[in-house]
Amino acid sequence: MHLSGLSLTNVRSFRRLDLELRPGMHVIAGPNGSGKSNLLEAIALLATTRSVRAAADADLISWDALRDEPLPVGRLSAQVASREGPVTVEVVIAARAGLEGQPAAATRRFRVNGVARRASDLIGRLRVVLFSADDLGIIDGAPAARRRYLDVTISQLDPTYVRALQRYQRVLQQRNSLLRRLQERRGAPNELDFWDQELAESGATVLTARAATLAALATGASARYVDLAPAGEELAICYRPALPPPLTDLVSEPAAALAPRFLETLNELRRRDIQAGATRIGPHRDDVTFLLGGHPAGVSASRGQQRSAALALRLAEVALSTQRTGDAPVLLLDDVLSELDAARRARVLATAYEVDQVFITTPDPDRPSVDELPSARRYQLVSGAVRPIEDAAG
Amino acid sequence: MQDPWPSSTSPIQRLVEAFHRLPGIGPKSAQRLAYYILRAPEEEARALAEALLEVKERVVLCSRCQDITEQDPCRICLDTSRDRTSICVVEEPLDLRAIERTRGYHGLFHVLHGVISPADGVGPEDLKIAELLARLRDVDHDATEVIVATNPNLEGEATAMYLGRLLTPLGIRVTRLARGLPAGADLEYADDVTLGRALEFRQVVE
Numbered sequence: 001m002h003l004s005g006l007s008l009t010n011v012r013s014f015r016r017l018d019l020e021l022r023p024g025m026h027v028i029a030g031p032n033g034s035g036k037s038n039l040l041e042a043i044a045l046l047a048t049t050r051s052v053r054a055a056a057d058a059d060l061i062s063w064d065a066l067r068d069e070p071l072p073v074g075r076l077s078a079q080v081a082s083r084e085g086p087v088t089v090e091v092v093i094a095a096r097a098g099l100e101g102q103p104a105a106a107t108r109r110f111r112v113n114g115v116a117r118r119a120s121d122l123i124g125r126l127r128v129v130l131f132s133a134d135d136l137g138i139i140d141g142a143p144a145a146r147r148r149y150l151d152v153t154i155s156q157l158d159p160t161y162v163r164a165l166q167r168y169q170r171v172l173q174q175r176n177s178l179l180r181r182l183q184e185r186r187g188a189p190n191e192l193d194f195w196d197q198e199l200a201e202s203g204a205t206v207l208t209a210r211a212a213t214l215a216a217l218a219t220g221a222s223a224r225y226v227d228l229a230p231a232g233e234e235l236a237i238c239y240r241p242a243l244p245p246p247l248t249d250l251v252s253e254p255a256a257a258l259a260p261r262f263l264e265t266l267n268e269l270r271r272r273d274i275q276a277g278a279t280r281i282g283p284h285r286d287d288v289t290f291l292l293g294g295h296p297a298g299v300s301a302s303r304g305q306q307r308s309a310a311l312a313l314r315l316a317e318v319a320l321s322t323q324r325t326g327d328a329p330v331l332l333l334d335d336v337l338s339e340l341d342a343a344r345r346a347r348v349l350a351t352a353y354e355v356d357q358v359f360i361t362t363p364d365p366d367r368p369s370v371d372e373l374p375s376a377r378r379y380q381l382v383s384g385a386v387r388p389i390e391d392a393a394g
Numbered sequence: 395m396q397d398p399w400p401s402s403t404s405p406i407q408r409l410v411e412a413f414h415r416l417p418g419i420g421p422k423s424a425q426r427l428a429y430y431i432l433r434a435p436e437e438e439a440r441a442l443a444e445a446l447l448e449v450k451e452r453v454v455l456c457s458r459c460q461d462i463t464e465q466d467p468c469r470i471c472l473d474t475s476r477d478r479t480s481i482c483v484v485e486e487p488l489d490l491r492a493i494e495r496t497r498g499y500h501g502l503f504h505v506l507h508g509v510i511s512p513a514d515g516v517g518p519e520d521l522k523i524a525e526l527l528a529r530l531r532d533v534d535h536d537a538t539e540v541i542v543a544t545n546p547n548l549e550g551e552a553t554a555m556y557l558g559r560l561l562t563p564l565g566i567r568v569t570r571l572a573r574g575l576p577a578g579a580d581l582e583y584a585d586d587v588t589l590g591r592a593l594e595f596r597q598v599v600e
Contacts, residue, residue: 121585163586163587173513174513174548174549174552177512177515181517187518187519193559194555195512198548198551
């Protein structure tokens with residue numbers, strides 16, 4: 001798949017940007033702080049509905065609009081050409097100025113082909129794989145970073161996952177609130193019955209989807225790690241679901257087989273959950289371990305090894321996305337090539353040739369060089385505008 | 395940034411804030427309403443103020459169905475032509491009015507004034523469920539069916555299941571509103587969840 005058009009209005013450093021796009025490689029050069037990453041962030045947001053970086057949605061709206069306009073609105077839209085035909089996806093972020101002294105909140109609205117839709121109906125229309133320096137956090141960051149990686153990756157491949165995850169999170173919040181009430185001896189424990197049943201059902205869907213996707217990613221990443229670090233040790237990736245031992249084996253079974261056992265276990269642990277005032281098992285506490293030669297990569301591996309492991313994971317993600325949908329995702333390489341040696345850069349660029357469309361940001365307009373990427377269209381990003389650079393060689 | 399508001403203790407500012415607290419009223423509408431009142435004749439402002447106070451003084455909850463009413467019991471509860479074997483349970487008084495508008499239901503109602511939502515601190519004891527049980531034992535012991543018409547979201551489903559478990563042992567048939575495609579809808583534009591439900595609860599064409 002590829003983007004045939006991209007429009008941004010009042011998004012980060014872009015007041016107004018309209019790009020007509022074609023398949024192929026796009027190198028976007030610009031000095032640090034020129035908004036290269038903002039451009040890729042915007043494309044990724046249209047795929048996942050979430051920003052990879054912004055803490056609050058209002059942060060995505062351009063500063064100028066927040067300062068000058070009474071009702072600041074950021075608008076992102078893209079025309080996507082995929083195997084399933086053309087589709088337009090649109091995300092509108094509106095800041096609601098509160099009364100004096102209140103912080104500005106923001107609401108997000110989604111449209112697919114001009115029709116208002118839920119986020120879960122938009123996710124997956126455009127699929128991207130974003131390579132960035134932040135990927136190291138998947139290896140050496142907190143478990144939440146790895147859960148987030150899984151959620152963003154699986155959501156794009158499986159619409160039922162998005163809905164199960166959203167439902168799980170709402171049920172979990174309600175269940176934990178009820179557990180705290182029960183801890184304070186308000187209410188009756190049988191009020192948990194409904195929430196336990198919902199938690200087990202949506203949770204089983206999340207757990208089995210994570211297990212299946214991670215198994216595929218682990219195989220692909222191990223094979224690619226050998227290419228990236230030929231003399232290196234073996235990369236192994238293991239899913240660590242936050243379930244008691246008899247249940248952990250069931251995550252590779254269908255969700256319908258796991259759900260009733262998950263529910264039984266919630267019943268068995270009910271008294272302990274009430275004492276703790278929190279749900280102590282389930283996908284919200286999952287983790288993933290990366291092992292290099294049998295040792296945890298987050299602790300004992302070198303920076304270079306960690307970088308190769310993250311790269312192998314992203315490359316495996318590209319292959320999985322292509323294989324599951326029959327249509328290659330759009331590749332976003334956010335200033336990652338400069339950190340790699342020639343051999344690894346070649347590996348990444350080889351994958352770039354296998355997909356329909358690639359966006360590469362770089363601070364140095366001569367890297368990657370014309371020799372490395374002869375067919376790439378080159379652009380310069382200056383003060384919020386993207387201008388083609390006339391190709392002297394071609 | 396320049397302060398667009400008069401001083402925060404001014405009557406205008408207090409009125410703007412009072413309007414802003416109302417549902418569906420943003421800061422701009424609140425400002426527009428306040429300045430409208432400011433320019434309106436005094437009788438109009440007085441009439442509005444009296445209407446506001448009157449609604450708080452004269453309107454009470456019906457002791458049977460818990461709907462808002464000026465007479466207790468309310469007109470629906472006293473209407474002898476209505477089917478007393480069926481009670482439709484709704485979240486809010488506005489939901490009752492929506493069902494009345496269909497003219498397709500002739501039974502009684504019961505308003506819960508909320509749904510179970512632990513995150514908002516609302517448990518079954520905070521809803522008018524004890525009142526429902528009381529009337530099922532007493533004035534409305536003829537009721538054989540309770541139709542749960544809560545919203546089709548998580549909290550509405552939690553409330554429906556709670557009522558089902560509570561009332562079924564009393565020999566009452568507890569039913570739930572059907573879920574599916576809205577009338578006049580275009581299949582192409584239906585979201586996946588709604589369409590999936592409509593498929594799941596499909597009906598035989600005779």
